[in-house]
Amino acid sequence: MSSEVKGQVADGFEAVRDAFIRNFEALGERGAAVVVHHGGRKIVDLYGGTRDVDGEAPWESGTAQILRSGTKGIAAAALLLLHQRGELDLDAPVGSYWPEFKAHGKEDARVRDVLAHRVGVPALDRPLTVAEAADQDLAAAAVAAQEPFWAPGTDHGYHAQTYSWLTAELVRRVTGRSMGEYVAEQIAGPVGADVWIGLPEAQAHRVGRVGPVEPPATGQGLRSRPKRAIVEAYENPDSLTRRAFGTIAPAADENDPAYRAAQLPGSNGIGTAEGLARFYASLIGEVEDGARLFSAETVQLARTEVSSGPDRVLISPSRFGLGHMLHGIASPLLSPTSFGHPGRGGALGFADPESGIAFGYVTNGMQKGVTADPRAQALVKAVRGALGGGA
Template identity: 70%
Template sequence: MNVDGTVAEGFEPVGAAFLRNFETLGEQGAAVAVYRDGRKVVDLWGGVKNATAADGTGTGGDGEDAAPWEHGTAQIVRSATKGVAAAALLLLAQRGELDLDAPVGHYWPEFKARGKERALVRHVLAHRAGVPVLDRPLTPAEAADPDVTAAAVAAQTPAWEPGTDHGYHAQTYGWLTAELVRRVTGRSIGTWIAEEIAGPLGLDLWVGLPAAEADRVGRVAPIEAPATGGGLRLRPKRAVSEAYADPSSLTRRAFAAITPQPDENDPAYRAAELPASNGVATADALARFYASLTGEVDGVRLFTPRSVALARTEQSAGPDRVLVVHTRFGLGYMLHGSASPLLDEGSFGHPGRGGSLGFADPGSGIAFGYVTNGFRKSVTADPRAQALVRAVRESVGR
């Protein structure tokens, strides 16, 4: 297996862990990037651009499957997109355009319906808004229409009184954040992110992939779990498995808010603006984005210290009504914990179902980004990403 890129002195464990992911954890194609104090210290990529499913389906033919992962290859990062969407709301608050303690209905009057008038903007960011599911799931085409998604979420009766509990808003988080950005700025969230985040930082990151960038994106495919997980438990707890299997559970319904499940390799799906699930990015873009939240990167810093504190101050903790396991959230970001181990206490970021991960750790100055084309069913703690996180932890002596 060829691995290309660079590793700064002291970060050799990350390079070794990245190679082991291919050798022992079934990695097909991936990239990892790490920044420290605004300077890139790890930039690695390897494998093939297009994953092949374990059953052999989804092969491209004509040599496409053997195309190497190159520097600049991008990938769908699923829920890691949520961290970028959260930054949009926190930046609007930082600029005085959005009040985190205001009711969502102040900006979006239709949202007050069916007992949601007390839902606050901060509840949206902390997965406390009470609308993780839709009584009628949306088709992939409907999910791409912002007018349809806004109307569906506004009309939904909450599963609990907003603000009183938390549960992962797997898909609806994207529609909630997108509509707030649209109501406040008049721009779609994909356009706002392109103009206010990706553009100033020079990020290869999109929510709504432009047709001109389509050839850079690899094909994703489900892959088998390895026999061992590099020290991590690979089988979910029985309660989690039962929740995903039960069609009536909040867990199953939250992840099925778009039905049937969209084809992530479909150009139409990638072009849609779904800030909970379909962002496309390189590993470097994810790491550079998080580096800019806590420090300066080539003269650009996005968050003030107050916004960093909002991102990583615990707002929700305990049994998650959707994910079932114990989760911790700040405003828009998962926090270090058993469900989503990051670098250390104080780290904040977001994983993507199936493997991808981005986070920042202000205490060490570390920012991390990992993307992969091999999809696994893990939601928060993929063993490949965790092997890399442990290697970063070793490198910085945490």
Template identity: 70%
Template sequence: MVDVQGTVTDGFEPVRDAFAENFARRGERGAAVALYRDGRKVVDLWAGTKDADAPGDGPSAPWERGTAQIVRSATKGVAAAVPLLLHQRGLVDLDAPVGTYWPEFKAAGKERVLVRHLLAHRAGLPALDTPLTPAEAVDGVSGPRALAAQAPAWEPGTDHGYHAQTYSWLIGELVERITGRSAGRWIAEEIAGPLGLDLWIGLPESERHRPGRISDVEPPADPAAPGLRMRPRKAVTDAYDDPASLTRRAFAAISPAADENAPAWRAAELPASAGIATAEGLARFYASLIGDVDGHRRLFAPATLTLARTEESAGPDRVLIVNTRFGLGYMLHGPASPLLGPGSFGHPGRGGSLAFADPESGISFGYVTNGMQKNVTADPRAQALVRGVARALAG
């Protein structure tokens, strides 16, 4: 039996039960889950080990309070807040062409790509004709330059497909052109710092050398079909198995795959995939989007919250193959990524991590794991925790 550490407010015991069951039945290694309700923390749990592949002949380092974890695509939900807050401040027009802010982007038939298309995965740019190396992916120049020259895979705005890796350079360059700051720096200065979040897009030097601060993850695995049952499994696996498919090319926009445990990757500012956070940091972040937290006023005005969770893209996803739903920068509740309810918005990370908010219940949720499994959106461990939250709310 795993020794679950942390606290649970009375009434939220079903979340602790689901968390413990993940270790007993679902192969969990090291993980944490946190929950806020109406701006108050009600769940903060952790268990397991920090080293995903601990040596068999030695003790494993235990997960601790404050252990952080790379969260892969759950990073997208954090990064999406930046252009939405810039819009809220009158600094960006969501219906303006991207080329208004990034003139080089207009090339190769992209003159009509709008800012909202980037956020809703409708820009037609999920893959690159020539993938970037890991070094190029993090240099801050090669990714934006490649996308400025890239022709869209479909007419922008007419369809959607998950921009798994390219979202990093699209959103990152847009933010830098508008603000003069990188997305990671903007988040650190405007959101994470003021709110005291253990959450970074680009791990700072001060955190990089704290022993045991960051949990290692397993080597990246090719995404596969488990958990995706909306279409016949063969349709999904065929897309991932075919090197020429848009699906494989989208996930291989960085090739070969990077070592996600390497210091250079942890320091990289990649808003699509390289964020590092604690579960508590993610839950507190989403709590701050929908309400006041510890004297800090909510980040999203009502109109901005509506933009985040109003459906912009829905139906068959050209990359993920299954039906997906997106607002502006956020996945919405649906079969591919079940959240707490119809009004929920957030983002999963390939391999397990999940973070979201549900304004109707006042819930914000954060889950991180180092036991990366082959699921693209609906990880069974995260879903068990969401069901635990639902049981707690039902009383």
């Protein structure tokens, strides 16, 4: 499989290529790509394996894949960009933009609570079908009518699916545009990043099929066994964990063109590794032939901790800024200054302002686990080592 790895790395970053090759040889990789920018310049661009998890056609430069929750980092950037431009107040009540959201004691919920997973509605009393989830009017109404599981702002828990409708509705109420439209016009377009929330039909031919793959055995020292409390939370159908991840039921077919075309900013964005890395590079600096999106003040907002400690949904401790995960046990990134977002089972994108690194990794092989995928982590460690931070 290593002979199928293509692309380039800058001098000094050869260890990233070695780690990428090892992912295929030892960590169960089927098809993937990784891109790293440094100071706005691309220094790693690698891809290999097959385009489809269950196929034989080779992965090509520009092959795209579903990002799952990696999409949340893009959605968060949309809200932060609106704040930067004076169109959205992070400290304003959500209800000041979306009056229906005030129901059942949510009148004090703030916009920043939505971004930091503190708004208290990680699940719905009745799960939505895939068709209902794709209907922003219907889904937003369901979220607005939901009684919170805790008083907004008082605790945090990962809003795995409801993050889609919370963020999309705020964008729609402020701009009159859908999240997918706003991202295309104000984020992806200006910086030249191949990322989409709502895949255009013209780009569908670039997207590979995804599917589950078995993670490496624990005996190889590659992934430790999760704690009993975490296992029980995912197994118990009545737990908040299962309810949060099961807000869309039955689960969507992620290879269905109709699902890929839907706009779910918490779970179904599509992108290339280059698109993901370029997006994050544009948050912390100017990219080649593109714009810079975030001011220094907004970068500081993105990387400042708002939520930390035991997560009511993930069970394990998590750290969030305003929409992005921060470096920590649940989602190790490059350094304490990093902010970004993993996708359940594989994808990872982040920016590290201190080093000027922006990172994008996508895969078609979805392994078990919500964060800290061993393949992505192997690549992050290699980047860290190349920068002199040790493996």
